[in-house]
Amino acid sequence: MMSHLDLSGCKKRKRGETVFKFKTFGQRGYPAEFNGSFLQNVRELLEFGQVETHLSGAMTSWSFQLEVFRHPSLHVLLFVIEEPIELSFHHHCQHCQYIGSDLAGYQIMEFWDRLCAGLGARKVSFKDTSQKKGMDLRLLHAVAYGKPWFGRWDYVFGRGSFGINLDMYESAVKALQNVPLCLLAHHLDARKNDILILLSRYQILSGHSLITLGDLFNFMLELTLEVPKDSSTTYSSQYPGLILSDTSCRWSPKRVEMAIRVVIQALKRAELRWVSRQEVRDAARAYIGDTGLLDFVLKSLGNHIVGKYFVRRCLNPVTKVLEYCLEDISNEFPKQEEFLMVTNEAKLKPHQKVTWVQLMKDIISLYKNVLVEQKEMTSAEGLGTISVASRIILDTKYFFKEYGGEFGSKSVVNKSKLYCAVVWSTCDGGALSLVKVATPYECFILENNATFDELKVEVQKTFREIYLGLRNFIAESVTGFNLKGTDLVFEMVRPGGKITFEGIEGQREIVNSGIYEGLTSNFVVDCGCGTKYDDGERMVCCDICDVWQHTRCVQIPNSEEIPNIFLCKTCEQDILHFPSIP
Numbered sequence: 001m002m003s004h005l006d007l008s009g010c011k012k013r014k015r016g017e018t019v020f021k022f023k024t025f026g027q028r029g030y031p032a033e034f035n036g037s038f039l040q041n042v043r044e045l046l047e048f049g050q051v052e053t054h055l056s057g058a059m060t061s062w063s064f065q066l067e068v069f070r071h072p073s074l075h076v077l078l079f080v081i082e083e084p085i086e087l088s089f090h091h092h093c094q095h096c097q098y099i100g101s102d103l104a105g106y107q108i109m110e111f112w113d114r115l116c117a118g119l120g121a122r123k124v125s126f127k128d129t130s131q132k133k134g135m136d137l138r139l140l141h142a143v144a145y146g147k148p149w150f151g152r153w154d155y156v157f158g159r160g161s162f163g164i165n166l167d168m169y170e171s172a173v174k175a176l177q178n179v180p181l182c183l184l185a186h187h188l189d190a191r192k193n194d195i196l197i198l199l200s201r202y203q204i205l206s207g208h209s210l211i212t213l214g215d216l217f218n219f220m221l222e223l224t225l226e227v228p229k230d231s232s233t234t235y236s237s238q239y240p241g242l243i244l245s246d247t248s249c250r251w252s253p254k255r256v257e258m259a260i261r262v263v264i265q266a267l268k269r270a271e272l273r274w275v276s277r278q279e280v281r282d283a284a285r286a287y288i289g290d291t292g293l294l295d296f297v298l299k300s301l302g303n304h305i306v307g308k309y310f311v312r313r314c315l316n317p318v319t320k321v322l323e324y325c326l327e328d329i330s331n332e333f334p335k336q337e338e339f340l341m342v343t344n345e346a347k348l349k350p351h352q353k354v355t356w357v358q359l360m361k362d363i364i365s366l367y368k369n370v371l372v373e374q375k376e377m378t379s380a381e382g383l384g385t386i387s388v389a390s391r392i393i394l395d396t397k398y399f400f401k402e403y404g405g406e407f408g409s410k411s412v413v414n415k416s417k418l419y420c421a422v423v424w425s426t427c428d429g430g431a432l433s434l435v436k437v438a439t440p441y442e443c444f445i446l447e448n449n450a451t452f453d454e455l456k457v458e459v460q461k462t463f464r465e466i467y468l469g470l471r472n473f474i475a476e477s478v479t480g481f482n483l484k485g486t487d488l489v490f491e492m493v494r495p496g497g498k499i500t501f502e503g504i505e506g507q508r509e510i511v512n513s514g515i516y517e518g519l520t521s522n523f524v525v526d527c528g529c530g531t532k533y534d535d536g537e538r539m540v541c542c543d544i545c546d547v548w549q550h551t552r553c554v555q556i557p558n559s560e561e562i563p564n565i566f567l568c569k570t571c572e573q574d575i576l577h578f579p580s581i582p
Contacts, residue, residue, distance in 0.1 A: 017050055022066040022076065022107075026115035034118045037443045039462065041119045049080060059083050068103065076101050085468050096126075105130070106152075113153045116403055122440060125158050125400035126150075127536070133360065135367045139393045143176045143371065144217035150399055158398040161537045162550060163530030169396050172389035176371070177214030179386060182302055182313045184213065184370065195369055196312075196327070198362050200305040205354060209300075213370070220363050229356045251293050259297045262287045264306055267326045274314075277322040298324075397536075416495035418444050420459050422475060423500050439463065439470075441498055446489060452478065453485035459501050475501040528553050542568040 020031060028034045032044040049062030064078040098108055116124050128148055130137045137149040148155065157166050181199060202219060203210055210216050249256065266283035267275070277298060284294050302313030302324075310327045354362075371390045419441040444458055456475045463470045479500040483492060493499055523541070525533055527549040539548045540562050547568060554569075556562065567575070 026118040160396040172392035179213040
C-alpha cells in the first residue's frame with residue numbers, strides 16, 4: 001500500500017463484493033491458479049480485484065477485501081497500485097507497506113510471504129527498521145537466535161552500511177551470542193545489582209544452566225511465548241530448586257544444602273574478595289569429604305542468589321583460573337528473610353517467578369545495559385567486542401529472500417516452461433567494453449511447437465515491460481546457438497532449460513537508465529569505512545573534490561546540521577601544502 005492514498009472513497013464497500021480469506025489469500029489456486037510467470041500471475045490476480053477510482057491520482061488501482069476473523073468481525077483491505085515507472089521519482093519500488101491495521105507483525109509477514117511465493121516473485125529485499133518497546137529487533141533477535149526477526153521467513157543478509165560485509169556481520173553475531181555470562185557478571189559495576197539479580201532469576205527459571213548471553217536472551221524471548229500477558233498472572237519455574245533439578249544431581253537435598261552452606265561460609269571468610277576455585281574447595285573439604293558433591297555445588301552455584309548474597313564466578317583473565325566471590329545484595333531487598341537457599345522449598349520466592357510486565361522490563365534492561373549502553377565494560381578483556389559487534393549488527397539493515405520465481409507445479413497442456421535472460425555490452429566513453437551485463441532469468445510458458453522468432457518477440461516484450469532501461473531493447477541472437485528463427489525451441493533446448501539472448505541496440509540508454517538490481521550512485525562515494533556507493537546513510541560532500549563520505553565517519557554527529565562548507569581530509573592536506581602567497 002502507499003502512504004499517500006486517499007481512502008475516503010473506500011470506507012463504504014459495494015454490496016456483493018467478493019470477500020477473500022486472509023489466511024489463505026495468495027496460495028496457489030486462491031484466488032488465482034498462479035501457474036504462469038510473475039507478470040502473468042499479477043495480471044491474473046488483478047482480474048479478481050475491485051477497480052478503484054480516485055484512489056491514487058491518475059494511477060490505476062485495485063482493492064481486495066480480506067476477512068481476518070469472522071467472530072469478532074475483522075476485515076482489512078489490500079490495495080494494488082500500478083505506477084508508471086517513467087513518472088516516478090524512485091525507479092526502485094518502495095511502496096510495499098501497511099497502514100492503519102491492527103494485525104500482528106507475524107500475521108502481516110506470513111501474508112506477505114505467502115503472496116510473494118504464490119505470485120512467483122524472484123527476489124524480495126527490504127530495509128529492516130523494526131522495533132519493539134524501543135529495542136531494534138534485528139539486534140535483539142540476532143543475539144537470541146543468530147538471525148534477524150525476518151529470518152523466520154528465510155530473509156538473509158543483503159548488505160550492510162558503512163562498509164560492513166557478510167563475514168563481519170556473521171562474526172559480530174557469533175561474538176555477541178558467545179559472551180560468557182560469568183565474565184559479564186564479573187565486570188558489571190556495583191550499580192548494576194539489578195542485572196545480577198536478573199541473571200540469577202532466569203538461571204533459576206530456566207531449569208538448566210544458561211552459559212552465554214545468547215542462551216539468556218533466547219530463554220527470555222521464548223519465555224514471552226509462555227508467560228500470560230495478564231499483569232496479575234505470574235509464571236513459576238517448574239524447577240524452584242535449580243540445583244536439585246539438575247539431572248546430574250545424585251545426592252539427597254539435605255546433603256546438597258549442607259554443601260552449599262559450607263561453600264558459602266568459606267566464601268564469607270574470604271571477606272568478599274575473589275578466591276580461586278581450588279581455595280574454596282580446599283576450605284570446604286574440612287567439612288565435606290565427598291569431592292564429587294563439592295565439584296557439583298561449585299559448578300552449579302556460579303552467578304546465583306543464595307540468601308542475601310550473589311555468588312559471582314568468573315575466569316581470571318590473567319591466571320585463567322576460575323574464581324569466586326560473594327556480593328552482599330541485601331540492600332536490594334527490604335525483607336532478607338524472603339531469600340533463602342536455592343534448593344527445594346515449599347514456597348516459591350520472588351526470584352523464582354515472573355510476570356509479563358517484569359519479563360519485558362528485564363529484557364529491556366538487559367538490552368539497554370549490556371548491548372547498547374555498555375561503556376563501562378569496554379576495557380574488560382573479552383567484553384570490549386560487545387559495543388563493536390552491536391554496532392555492526394545495527395548497521396546491517398538490508399535483507400533479502402530468494403523466492404526463485406518458479407512456476408507452479410501444475411502442468412499446462414501442450415506447453416512447456418523456459419528460463420530466459422538478456423545480456424548486453426557496457427559502454428565506456430563510446431567504446432564497447434569486454435564486460436557484459438545480464439539480467440536475472442525470467443520464466444516463460446511456450447507452446448511446444450513455438451519457434452525462436454516467437455520466443456524472441458515474447459522476450460523483447462517481457463524485458464521491455466520489466467525494465468525501464470530496456471524499453472528499446474532488441475534481441476538479436478541466442479548465446480551459444482547457431483540457429484534460424486524458424487527452428488523449434490524445444491528441439492534445441494530441453495523444457496525447463498535456460499538460454500540467454502544478446503542485444504546491443506539502445507545500449508547507451510540501457511547503461512544510463514540504471515536497470516541494475518541493487519545500488520547505483522550518480523555521484524562518487526569514497527568513504528574511509530570502505531563504502532564506494534550510496535548505502536542510504538547520511539553523507540556529506542567535499543566542496544573541492546565532490547567526493548561523498550558518511551557524516552558519522554567524518555565525526556559529524558547526527559544531531560548536528562551538515563556544515564555549509566566541508567573539506568575532506570585529503571583536500572585539507574592539499575591546501576596546507578599550497579605555497580604561501582608572498
